[in-house]
Amino acid sequence: MAKVTKRMAKAYEGIDRDALVSVVDAVKAVKGAASAKFDETIEIAMNLGIDPRHADQQVRGSVSLPAGTGKTVRVAVFARGDKAEEAKAAGADIVGAEDLMEQIQGGMMDFDRCIASPDMMAVVGRLGKILGPRNLMPNPKLGTVTPDVAAAVEAAKGGEVQFRAEKNGIVHAGIGKASFSEEDIVKNAEAFIKAISTSRPSGAKGTFIKKIAISSTMGPGVKIDPADAVEA
Incomplete structure (x- = not known):
């Protein structure tokens, strides 16, 4: 006992x-x-x-x-072009596309939430074995696969x-x-x-x-x- x-x-x-x-x-x-x-x-x-x-x-x-x-949440976002800029403006800590995928494959996991625009799921899908077991895989049901990446970033940062x-x-x-x-x-x-x-x-x-x-x-x-x- x-x-x-x-x-x-x-x-x-x-x-x-x-x-x-x-x-x-x-x-x-x-x-x-x-x-x-x-x-x-x-x-x-x-x-x-x-x-x-x-x-x-x-x-x-x-x-x-x-x-x-009460916790500082670090957010990674998979997005390109205007969506990437929107994510950065909303406060995302890490934003990228294939380059971000390569960083994660190399062992970089310095984030608590992962968000992706729908067009990036072909890239994010390659990370299923890495992100899945950590409950970090973007998912439409959780609002982490969305065309409105800025709103998702703000929600993650806001509680x-x-x-x-x-x-x-x-x-x-x-x-x-x-x-x-x-x-x-x-x-x-x-x-x-x-x-x-x-x-x-x-x-x-x-x-x-x-x-x-x-x-x-x-x-x-x-x-x-x-x-x-x-x-x-």
């Missing part, structure tokens, strides 16, 4: 690990317990009643968090997070920093929960959202009442 450190034991003081609470109360508890010497990320995890191995039970998409993520259910039916994401106000974290949490709730796949049967919990990077997890969260 793992040893509980003094810091973690203190963090759990006043927290009922089995109780189901509101989003507001959960955020208050998690933010109050974040005691690391760095600005911890506030994370949310949701256990869904799905089997992602089936095509009709996939949960994948993106959501713009009202208060942003958009992508989500995808893992094979055990869990979806998770960072929804802010411990330095955020409680109000901003609550807004982000509610936006994420709503996005998942409205992403229910056609093949999902029974209870869709089974469990919800939030935590900070080094802090304890707090369980949220799914019924209360979805109604919020």
